[in-house]
Amino acid sequence: MPERHFVKYTFLKVDPAWRRLDPAEREAHKREVIAACEDYAQERLLRAFSLVGTRGDADLLLLSQAQNLERIHEFHVVLAQSGLMAWCDTPYSFLAMTKPSEYSDESRLEVRPAHSKYLFVYPFVKTREWYGLDPKERWRIMQEHIRMGKEYPSIDLNTSYSFGLDDQEFVVAFEGDEPAVFLDLVQRLRTTESSLFTKRDTPTFTCVSMSVERALNALDGAAVHVSA
Known part of the structure; x- marks a missing residue:
């Protein structure tokens, strides 16, 4: 029987002072976030979205999914160790689980890994x-x-439950x-x-879908010289 999943929506807001750091330091901070995301995404769903230009109180969304809460907890512990997170607030954070719908036959046991814009x-x-x-x-x-x-x-609709x-x-x-x-x-x-x-x-x-690397680059307009 398919397993239900935990879904975590983590919204980040970067301190404007971070953009005034030396470019090499900002790049190092991005590399650390990319490494944490790549490690997590090897076996679980992780998607990144930019909110630069669509919200004033959030810059980045990381959507993570796992079959147990410990994996999501561990990912955020590792993420918190990055240099970038020392300059970030989390203005919004939503935790939920998937389950079958009461009102339709469509299964909602995992967030669909579609890639719309x-x-x-x-x-x-x-x-x-x-x-x-x-x-x-x-x-x-x-x-x-x-x-x-x-x-x-x-x-396409993805509904998760937070009761x-x-x-x-x-x-x-x-x-x-x-x-x-x-x-x-x-x-x-x-x-x-x-x-x-x-x-x-x-x-x-309103979140713009992109790779983790591109979403990080949108924070300061500078590229990371690694393949994400």
């Missing part, structure tokens, strides 16, 4: 009234939501190549009955 991420919390509804009524309401989503086949693990109830991550298509989808979803039971679905992050 963009990832749109936000934490999500339902109202308590939602959980007071009869399960059959919740299923009925969600079918409209699901049908509407299927009208936008270029947008008891983190502050949010879900972490929702949509992948796509056209932000305009995602914008239209979200606007239409606001009209569904299920949206009446949304308590919180912000902050929202």
Whole structure:
């Protein structure tokens, strides 16, 4: 039987003073992060995204996935030992797990390793009234939501669950190549009955998919002279 996975969204914000360090020192810091990510990614999913130009309070997202929490913990311990992390804050951090959906037949036991240009991420919390509804009524309401989503086949959805693990109830991550298509989808979803039971679905992050090396280079505009 397939294993469920832990999913961790780690958002980093770099101190502007880091960009004033000597280029060689910044490059050494990047090399350390690249090494930690390459080691982790040998057997597990790790993806990098840049938020430079899309958010003012985060510069980089590292999305990591593993079948047990210890691997994610160890990765972040090693990451914290890099020189770059001494100059970084973590303004947002979301921990979740995968599980099968209650409302569709699609399995959600792991985050799909697709490589669209963009990832749109936000934490999500339902109202308590939602959980007071009869399960059959919740299923009925969600079918409209699901049908509407299927009208936008270029947008791929990854949902993970945080009940008891983190502050949010879900972490929702949509992948796509056209932000305009995602914008239209979200606007239409606001009209569904299920949206009446949304308590919180912000902050929202528009993340640009790229290699770890490119995402690090976007922090200061300087290249790392290694193959990542």
